[in-house]
Amino acid sequence: MSISPAMFARAATRPEHCTKDTCPASYSIYGYAPNLGANAFFVAIFAISCLTFCYQARLYRKWLGFSIAMILGTALESVGYGSRLMLSADPFSATGFKLNIVLLTFAPALLTAGIYLLLKHLTLSLNPRLSPLKPSLYTPIFVSCDLAAIILQGAGGAISAAAANGTNKKLLDLGVNVMIAGLSSQVVTLAIFAILAGVFFFRIAGARDTLEPHAGHLWQASGFRMFVISAILAFVFIFVRCAYRIAELKDGWGSPIMRRENEFSILDSV
Template structure:
């Protein structure tokens, strides 16, 4: 990037303030559309010619993730979960396809802006799919052990995640609007993007905390021997564990990517971290690709049928089944006849036919319970 002290003052209009001079330089470079002696690659935001092979590799990886997600999503009818994963994969695919033209011309503005928007926003959609899983894990094991009512998890974390997306989108719009002639507006946009990513890290940290604490409590409960056979069976089920490990792996990968993004954006557009291609490839591209592949190839429709059943069942036919909250999976005393446990009716050992349990509620599950 050209430094102000390297410019011959005689070539500039008189009485320019430092801000006006910066805006003039920004406007000049914004007019560049190809690499030339006066528009060198070092003056671009990236500062390098992106590697064509690695971008094709990443685009293929995200394309495969998208196709696999759509296949399992349609087959198992897990529309919400698979929809957000597919949207995230599609944005990543668009982002890395857009980086391919930059390998020939780093001044290609449309390609640069497309890849910036797509690659920054895509992980937020992947996070939404991850946030949806905790509710179903709680309901399937023991909702009473959750600090928060399971049905509330999507209504807490999804809006927070969308707010991260909104703040980053506003920052991107400000940066794009100021790119022509207002360097200060670009800086404000950069700060907004950083704020959105920091908020995303905080939200991810909170989600990991409540999810990890719930699993820890369930583990202790299982060891007491008080857990019912259904909960123990699910806890020890290899398929369920693979699903949980896959979602956890995707969570960690996205968290690492967000932390990297904070460092990358902290120095402003075109800083030395942003111009290091391989840190971007490993900590952005590979991390998000790992998350997409894990979410695509370890779908709930195959590994966690309880979650898939809640998401795919027609709304008109839903009943409370295992979604009754506040009840433990044990059913416990004879005074608790009539509690629906894991979708089955639990009866006391001394009950008569007239005392047979009835569902707690026969009304349809609320719309949000199928998310």
């Protein structure tokens, strides 16, 4: 993957040679000024989610690993969308651009780690014997893979952010390629996790009559079912987000997909 001369020319002009007063937003790497209302909405949603997870962690004092991952993930998402508010005011803001890359890269990986931890607790609460993988192995295997993906994506984002203020095309290309490697590894890990989770829930559904009384009551509880459905939806959305980010980055910074905000709002933000 390489950056076309036209794309790189736009990147190279930001921010030394372009400001919001001298250049249109179409000259920025994203090619637009992020929508103020939409991004303010996501700031609020993730901030409320963060506070909710903080309250629940303090109230119940259980599943702290899951709570910490979700608190950090939603906090970074909120601040990350705050950086897009900076870009809304000034599409050429170097600070907004760097924060946007780094925070919105790290945050979803932390949310994914929370979901990985969640399956361990679900298997232990329902029937660990029906899990295709020993419950104690979910955390070290999948969180380690997620950590590797976080490191790759974070490193790629940092490299790209550092190169964005200069004219180092090779560094920009390197940053994008490292981010794609991290996203690709995350997609593979998510796919494997989905298979294992699917097998477990399929087995649970077929063995409801053999569950212990407490597990049977838990499985039938509407609140528990809503919780599981919400986790599944979050997992699906994160998987779609990772696939979208790979497509967005494969043509480099300033790619046609990257320059369409509606697709970002639907496939990444939501």
